[in-house]
Amino acid sequence: MKNFISHKYQYYCVFFAALIIWSSGCNRQSKPSDLPDLYAVSCTVTQENQPLENASVGLISVNSDMKWSATARTDSKGQAAFFTSGQFEGVAAGKYKVVISKTERGAGEPIPPKPTNIDELMQWQHKYIDNPAPVPNYQIVESVYGEPQTTPLEIEVVAEKKSEKNVFSFDAGKAIRREIKRRR
Numbered sequence: 001m002k003n004f005i006s007h008k009y010q011y012y013c014v015f016f017a018a019l020i021i022w023s024s025g026c027n028r029q030s031k032p033s034d035l036p037d038l039y040a041v042s043c044t045v046t047q048e049n050q051p052l053e054n055a056s057v058g059l060i061s062v063n064s065d066m067k068w069s070a071t072a073r074t075d076s077k078g079q080a081a082f083f084t085s086g087q088f089e090g091v092a093a094g095k096y097k098v099v100i101s102k103t104e105r106g107a108g109e110p111i112p113p114k115p116t117n118i119d120e121l122m123q124w125q126h127k128y129i130d131n132p133a134p135v136p137n138y139q140i141v142e143s144v145y146g147e148p149q150t151t152p153l154e155i156e157v158v159a160e161k162k163s164e165k166n167v168f169s170f171d172a173g174k175a176i177r178r179e180i181k182r183r184r
Contacts, residue, residue: 031088035068038090039166041082041157043072045100047141047172051078052102054113055141055172059096059155060148068092073113091157091166098153100172102140103180111137137180141172 041059045052057080059070070091072080082091105111111128115121144150158165 035084035088036092037159038084038088038092039157039159040089040162041070041091041166041168043074043080043082043168043170045074045078045080045170045172047175051076052100052141052172053078055080055100055102057082057170058099059091059157060099061092062095062097062154066092066094070096093157093159095154095156097148097151098155098168098170099146099148099151100141100153100170101146102172104138104140104177106135139178139180140176142174142176145172 043057045055045057052074053076055074055078057072057074059082061069068084070082070084071086072082074080081089083089084091103111105128112124115124145153153170155168160166
């Protein structure tokens with residue numbers, strides 16, 4: 001019996017050690033070799049002199065050779081920090097077009113950000129994308145700010161660590177509430 005308990009104990013020890021090693025490597029993405037140096041970039045977004053909460057902000061490089069873009073989501077103060085490819089903190093130096101969008105569902109209920117967990121993402125997609133419920137979605141920011149071809153907003157990220165030059169303020173124009181028509 002002692003030998004059986006010993007083997008069972010060893011099995012559990014090996015199993016839990018493997019589980020710890022495996023889980024410590026999960027959700028970590030190594031930086032791609034062609035990812036340029038990134039610099040901390042933050043912004044504040046307002047609309048009619050008020051913080052614009054839960055807005056999506058994107059930086060699209062004006063350099064056609066640059067394949068990296070950055071995104072951020074504003075908090076209740078309209079503030080956000082950018083991540084390249086949604087996971088690497090900071091932005092590569094260069095000139096960018098700034099796109100801003102915000103949608104609300106129904107009577108002002110915001111569509112939450114996409115989760116990163118695959119199970120939660122599937123539920124999110126089912127609830128907010130695939131759900132044919134007749135609850136309307138509304139565009140809150142003028143569409144001119146949502147496309148790189150039409151946005152008047154442009155910035156230049158400088159190659160300096162923790163630079164005040166990489167802190168930006170954007171005005172998202174007049175507040176609107178335009179229903180987004182569903183495609184059938």
